[in-house]
Amino acid sequence: MSSLLETKIAARQHALREQGLLRQRKVLSVDHTLNTNASTSSPRFVFEGRAYVNFSSNDYLGLSRAxxxxxxxxxxxxxxxxxxxxxxxxxxxxxxxxxxxxxxxxxxxxxxxxxxxxxxxxxxxxxxxxxxxxxxxxxxxxxxxxxxxxxxxxxxxxxxxxxxxxxxxxxxxxxxxxxxxxxxxxxxxxxxxxxxxxxxxxxxxxxxxxxxxxxxxxxxxxxxxxxxxxxxxxxxxxxxxxxxxxxxxxxxxxxxxxxxxxxxxxxxxxxxxxxxxxxxxxxxxxxxxxxHPELQQKLLENIALFKRLCREANVPLLGSDTAIQPLIIGDARQTLQVAEELRAAGIWVGAIRPPTVPVGSARLRITLTAAHAAEDIAACVAQLAQVLSRVGVPLVTERQAADDHR
Ligand SMILES: Cc1ncc(COP(=O)(O)O)c(C=O)c1O
Structure with missing residues (x-):
C-alpha cells in the first residue's frame, strides 16, 4: 500500500503531466569542439550527443567562459x-x-x-x-x-x-x-x-x-x-x-x-x-x-540584429529592448512543441510555462548574449519563422489581420 506522501506525489505529478507542466532536468555537457573552431563562437552545449546553440542562458556578456x-x-x-x-x-x-x-x-x-x-x-x-x-x-x-x-x-x-x-x-x-x-x-x-x-x-x-x-x-x-x-x-x-x-x-x-x-x-x-x-x-x-564596454555594445548589436530579423520575418516579439526576448504563444503544450521543433534544428530556447508566467501566456524566452555569432542569430530567426508557421502559431501579419477583424 502506498504511503500518504507517495500518493500525494504521484497525484500531483500526474496532474502536471496532464497539463503539460511537468518540469524535468536535462543533463548538458561541454561542446569540446568550441575552442578549436573559431567560426562557431556562439555559446553551445551538448545534449544526448548533439550540439545546440544556447539561446536560453542569462550569461548576457558571455563572461562565464572568459x-x-x-x-x-x-x-x-x-x-x-x-x-x-x-x-x-x-x-x-x-x-x-x-x-x-x-x-x-x-x-x-x-x-x-x-x-x-x-x-x-x-x-x-x-x-x-x-x-x-x-x-x-x-x-x-x-x-x-x-x-x-x-x-x-x-x-x-x-x-x-x-x-x-x-x-x-x-x-x-x-x-x-x-x-x-x-x-x-x-x-x-x-x-x-x-x-x-x-x-x-x-x-x-x-x-x-x-x-x-x-x-x-x-x-x-x-x-x-x-x-x-x-x-x-x-x-x-x-x-x-x-x-x-x-x-x-x-x-x-x-x-x-x-x-x-x-x-x-x-x-x-x-x-x-x-x-x-x-x-x-x-x-x-x-x-x-x-x-570592457565593448561587450555591452556587442550585446546591444546582437539584440538589434535579432529584433530586425524577427521584424522582417514577421515573428511576433513582445517589444523588449533587452537581452530577454519573449515570444508569447499562450498554450503550454504548443509552447513546448515549438521549443522541441527548434531543438530538432539545433537551437535551444527556453519554454516558459505557468506558474512561472500567468496562465495563458506560456512563451519562448529567447536570450541574446554578446557571445552569439550573427549567423547563429540569423539561423535562429529563420527556424523560428518556419517552426511557428508549421505548428500553426500566427505570425505578425496573421495576428494583425485577426485584430482588424475584431
Ligand atoms: C528577477 C530575479 N531575481 C532573483 C533571481 C534569483 O537569482 P539567483 O539565480 O542568483 O538565485 C532570479 C533568477 O532567476 C531572477 O530572475
Missing amino acids: PELVEALHLGAQTYGVGSGASPLVTGYSDAHLALERELCALTGHEAALLFCSGFSANTALMKTLFDQHDIVVADKLVHASIIDGLQDSGAQLKRFLHNSLESAERLLARHQTSALITESVFSMDGDCAPIAELSALCRQHNAWLIVDDAHGFAVLDGYNNADAAKLIDVQVVTFGKALGCQGASVLGSQALIDFLVSNAREYIYSTALSPANAALALAATQYSTA
Missing part, C-alpha cells in the same frame, strides 16, 4: 581554498568578501553591501527580515518568486500594482501607509524595464523605500546603473549569476540596513558563506565588465 575569469577563480581557490568553511559570522567572512562589497558600493553609490550565495536567498532574506505583519508592501504584479516567498514568510500585507503602471502604483501608495515599493529593473520573463526614476519620485513623495531586484539589469543596463543608483534606489539586489557569468548575489543599501541584516537575517547567519574564491571571481567579473 579565460581571465577562469584564471581569477583558479587564483582565488589557490589563495583561499575552495570553500569558506563556515558561516560569515563564524569564520566565513574574508578580505575577499570585503573587497567585493567595497567594489559594489563604489559602483552603485550605496553605503554598504551584504553577500549571499544566490539571488534567491538574498531576496527572501531581505523580505523576511525587513518586513513584519505591521508593514504594507506594494509590489509589481510580475516580481520574482523569491520576493513573493520572502514577503509571504514576513507576514507583511502585500498589495500588487499592475505591471509597470505608475498610475496603479500611485493609487496604492495614496491609499495605504506603505513601507516599501518593490520592482525589478529588467523583468525576467518579459524583458521590459521598470520606470525606476518615476517610481523613485513616487516613493519619495509617499515616504516609502524603493527596493529594486536588479538581477537582470546589473552590468548590462545603463541609466540608473552607476554610482548614482543609490540616489534613486534605497535597496538594490544585484546578482552575479546573470551578466557577470558566475554565482552569488548582494543586497546593497544603507549601513544601518546592512548592520540590521547581519544581526537578523537567518539565511545569512545560519548558512555557509559564499566561498572567498567565488567572491574574488565576482570581483574580477565586475571589474572585467566595467573595463
Whole structure:
C-alpha cells in the first residue's frame, strides 16, 4: 500500500503531466569542439550527443567562459581554498568578501553591501527580515518568486500594482501607509524595464523605500546603473549569476540596513558563506565588465540584429529592448512543441510555462548574449519563422489581420 506522501506525489505529478507542466532536468555537457573552431563562437552545449546553440542562458556578456575569469577563480581557490568553511559570522567572512562589497558600493553609490550565495536567498532574506505583519508592501504584479516567498514568510500585507503602471502604483501608495515599493529593473520573463526614476519620485513623495531586484539589469543596463543608483534606489539586489557569468548575489543599501541584516537575517547567519574564491571571481567579473564596454555594445548589436530579423520575418516579439526576448504563444503544450521543433534544428530556447508566467501566456524566452555569432542569430530567426508557421502559431501579419477583424 502506498504511503500518504507517495500518493500525494504521484497525484500531483500526474496532474502536471496532464497539463503539460511537468518540469524535468536535462543533463548538458561541454561542446569540446568550441575552442578549436573559431567560426562557431556562439555559446553551445551538448545534449544526448548533439550540439545546440544556447539561446536560453542569462550569461548576457558571455563572461562565464572568459579565460581571465577562469584564471581569477583558479587564483582565488589557490589563495583561499575552495570553500569558506563556515558561516560569515563564524569564520566565513574574508578580505575577499570585503573587497567585493567595497567594489559594489563604489559602483552603485550605496553605503554598504551584504553577500549571499544566490539571488534567491538574498531576496527572501531581505523580505523576511525587513518586513513584519505591521508593514504594507506594494509590489509589481510580475516580481520574482523569491520576493513573493520572502514577503509571504514576513507576514507583511502585500498589495500588487499592475505591471509597470505608475498610475496603479500611485493609487496604492495614496491609499495605504506603505513601507516599501518593490520592482525589478529588467523583468525576467518579459524583458521590459521598470520606470525606476518615476517610481523613485513616487516613493519619495509617499515616504516609502524603493527596493529594486536588479538581477537582470546589473552590468548590462545603463541609466540608473552607476554610482548614482543609490540616489534613486534605497535597496538594490544585484546578482552575479546573470551578466557577470558566475554565482552569488548582494543586497546593497544603507549601513544601518546592512548592520540590521547581519544581526537578523537567518539565511545569512545560519548558512555557509559564499566561498572567498567565488567572491574574488565576482570581483574580477565586475571589474572585467566595467573595463570592457565593448561587450555591452556587442550585446546591444546582437539584440538589434535579432529584433530586425524577427521584424522582417514577421515573428511576433513582445517589444523588449533587452537581452530577454519573449515570444508569447499562450498554450503550454504548443509552447513546448515549438521549443522541441527548434531543438530538432539545433537551437535551444527556453519554454516558459505557468506558474512561472500567468496562465495563458506560456512563451519562448529567447536570450541574446554578446557571445552569439550573427549567423547563429540569423539561423535562429529563420527556424523560428518556419517552426511557428508549421505548428500553426500566427505570425505578425496573421495576428494583425485577426485584430482588424475584431
Ligand atoms: C528577477 C530575479 N531575481 C532573483 C533571481 C534569483 O537569482 P539567483 O539565480 O542568483 O538565485 C532570479 C533568477 O532567476 C531572477 O530572475
